Amino acid sequence: MVLRPPVEPMLAQAAEVMPPVRPLASGVAYEQKFDGYRVLVFTPAAPGGRVLLQTRRGALIQGAFPDLVAAAEAQLPHGLVLDGELLVWDAGAGALSFEGLQRRAAARTRSAPALAVKLPAFFVVFDVLQIDGQELLHLPYVERRARLEALFADHALTAPWILCPMTTDPAQAREWLDSWTDVSGVEGIVVKPQTSRYTPGHRGAWTKVRRRDTTEAIIGATTGTLTRPQLLVLGRHDQDGRLRAVGRTVPLRTEAARLVAEHLAAAAPGHPWEGVTFAATWGSRDVLNVRLVRPDLVAEISTDRSIDQGGVWRHPLRFKRLRLDVTAEDVPRFGQGPAAAAG
Known part of the structure; x- marks a missing residue:
C-alpha cells in the first residue's frame, strides 16, 4: 500500500509525569x-x-x-x-x-x-x-x-x-x-x-x-459569579503599569472555587479591562462571558512552556492556590514567562 494524504498521524496521550520504567517491559x-x-x-x-x-x-x-x-x-x-x-x-x-x-x-x-x-x-x-x-x-x-x-x-x-x-x-x-x-x-x-x-x-x-512551572498572576476576571466562580482570567502588569491578560485557567474544582469566592470583590469603575473581550481558547473566535473583579488578588498557577513572545500562555493554566501573602506588585511583569514571584 502506498500512503497518500490525508493520513491521520498517530497521537500521544498527555501525562503529568514521566511514566515509571517497568523492569519487565x-x-x-x-x-x-x-x-x-x-x-x-x-x-x-x-x-x-x-x-x-x-x-x-x-x-x-x-x-x-x-x-x-x-x-x-x-x-x-x-x-x-x-x-x-x-x-x-x-x-x-x-x-x-x-x-x-x-x-x-x-x-x-x-x-x-x-x-x-x-x-x-x-x-x-x-x-x-x-x-x-x-x-x-x-x-x-x-x-x-x-x-x-x-x-x-x-x-x-x-x-x-x-x-x-x-x-x-x-x-x-x-x-x-x-x-x-x-x-x-x-x-x-x-x-x-x-x-x-x-x-x-x-x-x-x-x-x-x-514541563510545568509554578508562577503567579493577578486575577482580573472570572466566569460564573462572584459566589460561584468557574474559571479565572489572569493578568500581569506590563512595564507601563497596564494590566495585560496572560491566560485563563481550566475550570476550578469545587473547593478551590469556594476558597476564591471568599476573597473576590466586584470591580470598581475604571477597571483596566472594561470593554475588553477574552477568547474562550487561545486563537479562538468564541468569547468568554466574564465578570470583572478587583485586580488585587494573586493566584499561584501551574503552566506549561507554550507561551507566545508577547507573554500569553496558549494552553489553559491550572489554579493551585491563592497567594494571600503576595501583592499584585510582587507578580512577575508581563512577558517574563514562568518567572516566579518573590516570597
Whole structure:
C-alpha cells in the first residue's frame, strides 16, 4: 500500500509525569517534544510529482512553505513519508517562533517566498512511515527509528531536516525535561514503547509529558459569579503599569472555587479591562462571558512552556492556590514567562 494524504498521524496521550520504567517491559524511547505544527511530508513516487505537506487535520500547506518543498526536492528520495514537527526560526528574535509559524502557515503563495527568507522553516523528523514507496506502519518503533537514522546518514541530510533527539536512558530524558525545556521551542518529551507500531489516528501507546512551572498572576476576571466562580482570567502588569491578560485557567474544582469566592470583590469603575473581550481558547473566535473583579488578588498557577513572545500562555493554566501573602506588585511583569514571584 502506498500512503497518500490525508493520513491521520498517530497521537500521544498527555501525562503529568514521566511514566515509571517497568523492569519487565521491552523498553521505551524518549524523544524531545517541540512546540510547532505536526506535519507529514510526502515526496512523489517518481520525478515530476509534487511534494506535499499535510497538517494533523489533513490540510495541505506546501504552498506556504516553498523553502521546505525545495529542500525536499533537492535532498529527499522519492516515495518517502516523514512525520515530524514543523518549526520556524525568527532571526531577529534569535529564537524559534510559534507566531512566525502561524504567519507562514497563513501566507498566500505570492508572499510565501519573502516570508521564507525572514522566517525560515525547519522540520524535526521523529518517524518514517514509508520508504521507496513501501509503507512501514506495521514495523515496531525500534525498526522504524533505525531506518530513519539510516535515511539521514545515507542521504547526509542537513538543515532544514533535523533528526529528533532520542534516548532510551530515563535519566537523560529527565534531564531533557528539566533543562532542555528552558530552550525556546522545546516543551517536553514523548515516551514511545520500542515495540509500538504506527497506528494512524490512535492515541494511547505514546505519552507526552510537558514541563510545568509554578508562577503567579493577578486575577482580573472570572466566569460564573462572584459566589460561584468557574474559571479565572489572569493578568500581569506590563512595564507601563497596564494590566495585560496572560491566560485563563481550566475550570476550578469545587473547593478551590469556594476558597476564591471568599476573597473576590466586584470591580470598581475604571477597571483596566472594561470593554475588553477574552477568547474562550487561545486563537479562538468564541468569547468568554466574564465578570470583572478587583485586580488585587494573586493566584499561584501551574503552566506549561507554550507561551507566545508577547507573554500569553496558549494552553489553559491550572489554579493551585491563592497567594494571600503576595501583592499584585510582587507578580512577575508581563512577558517574563514562568518567572516566579518573590516570597
